[in-house]
Amino acid sequence: MNPKSDDTSTHAASGKAKPFFPPGSTGATTMRLRAELQHEEAKLRIFKIFMVLFVLCVGAFLVYSGISYYRESKAKAKYLALIKKAIAIKEKVLDENSTASSYVRARLLVELIDLRTEDLMPLLPREELKNAEQANRRNEEEIARLAKVSLPAAPEQPGEAFIVPSAHLDMIGIPAGKFRMGGSMDNEMPVREVAITHPFWIARTEVTNRQIQMLIPGFNSLKWGDFRLNLPSQPAVRVRWDQAVMYCRKLTELERAAGRLPSGYEYRLPTEAEWEYACRAGTSTDYYWGKEFGNEGAKYANGLDYKSAERFQWRLPPVAGAADDDGHRVAAPAGSFQPNAWGLYDMSGNAAEWCYDWYDPKAYSDPEMAGPDPVKRDPVSVGFTRYRPFDAGTWTTETACRVIRGGDWGMDPKKLRSAYRFFMPPNESDTAVGFRPVLAREIR
Numbered sequence: 001m002n003p004k005s006d007d008t009s010t011h012a013a014s015g016k017a018k019p020f021f022p023p024g025s026t027g028a029t030t031m032r033l034r035a036e037l038q039h040e041e042a043k044l045r046i047f048k049i050f051m052v053l054f055v056l057c058v059g060a061f062l063v064y065s066g067i068s069y070y071r072e073s074k075a076k077a078k079y080l081a082l083i084k085k086a087i088a089i090k091e092k093v094l095d096e097n098s099t100a101s102s103y104v105r106a107r108l109l110v111e112l113i114d115l116r117t118e119d120l121m122p123l124l125p126r127e128e129l130k131n132a133e134q135a136n137r138r139n140e141e142e143i144a145r146l147a148k149v150s151l152p153a154a155p156e157q158p159g160e161a162f163i164v165p166s167a168h169l170d171m172i173g174i175p176a177g178k179f180r181m182g183g184s185m186d187n188e189m190p191v192r193e194v195a196i197t198h199p200f201w202i203a204r205t206e207v208t209n210r211q212i213q214m215l216i217p218g219f220n221s222l223k224w225g226d227f228r229l230n231l232p233s234q235p236a237v238r239v240r241w242d243q244a245v246m247y248c249r250k251l252t253e254l255e256r257a258a259g260r261l262p263s264g265y266e267y268r269l270p271t272e273a274e275w276e277y278a279c280r281a282g283t284s285t286d287y288y289w290g291k292e293f294g295n296e297g298a299k300y301a302n303g304l305d306y307k308s309a310e311r312f313q314w315r316l317p318p319v320a321g322a323a324d325d326d327g328h329r330v331a332a333p334a335g336s337f338q339p340n341a342w343g344l345y346d347m348s349g350n351a352a353e354w355c356y357d358w359y360d361p362k363a364y365s366d367p368e369m370a371g372p373d374p375v376k377r378d379p380v381s382v383g384f385t386r387y388r389p390f391d392a393g394t395w396t397t398e399t400a401c402r403v404i405r406g407g408d409w410g411m412d413p414k415k416l417r418s419a420y421r422f423f424m425p426p427n428e429s430d431t432a433v434g435f436r437p438v439l440a441r442e443i444r
Helices: 003-014 026-096 102-123 126-150 209-215 241-257 272-280 306-312
Strands: 162-164 169-174 177-181 192-196 200-203 265-268 352-358 381-387 394-400 402-405 421-424 438-441
Touching (some): 026 102, 177 272, 209 241, 272 352, 272 402
Antiparallel strands (some): 169 200, 177 192, 402 421
């Protein structure tokens, strides 16, 4: 018996025999083609599965987008209807107050313009924008007409409130008088009686982003971290002293050209004495609402509270007297808190404010500052601390600085006192420093 043929038959009988095709034979080619076909079929199955998944994902995305678009459109339409309703109500109030004072009517007109500009017009289709713009122009003309009526012809008398047409500033009349200026810190002493011999007007709130952009187009307060500082109703910050002065000069030119400026008066930054006099509003306590800050202070001033300190991972002084939460982490919309006795908002906190004077730590003991209407006209070199990038420490330079008053949203309560004064070089800016103009006698 042939051993090889016996071995083959044995394997065949057991079912384990495999066909053997010499290379290049027809059988080998068939097997290779079959393997390639199976591979291509597998690739096709994978491609089909991928395409099915892709179509399902695209379909899900389109469905989600459609639902989201529908919801957004519905929400937008609902919000638009609310804004139009609010405008209609305010227009009705304006009609009902046809015999009200020119100031009251001008304030209502400014509110109408704000509603249209900030809330309505961004949502309107192009064909409806023209009507809103025309309505704003009519309101602007009426504000200008009312301003000529409301601005007193004799500025030496206590002033009535009025709206400045060129910038929509709400100006509050402050009577002449005397007050005790100063406080308990070295640069606030000695406390002495100061006379403000002429009435003046001061803006009810800090200049907002919308108001500064009316005269300085393109100005932007930007952001601080994730927090916006450039909303139209927030106070304008990152304002240099020279920018604030430029704003006031431009406003003076516009109002003088329109014949709405009393003789000898100008729009400018307040002197340090005018600012503290307006801030105190007849009070002599540390704050214009009382002796302490605490949660009562949170009704009047936006400062560093415990909630903000936790959010920013900052440390409050052990005896800060801070509020638990004033409701805002950074600058709040102007006028969000309660005003002082003279109707001025945010004199403490929110945004700090530039003053006209050069800063001098010993200004209050200077004999030249002892008279009525004191103002520091001459620069004094003082140590100003600057911060290195990436928290790499600080260094101090000697330079002339301008006075800043009122404190801001990032300061603890002791720096929100009516007497607190600090400073910065006039060519620098800060995320919490803005300004508030006065209409007062020219400084010569």
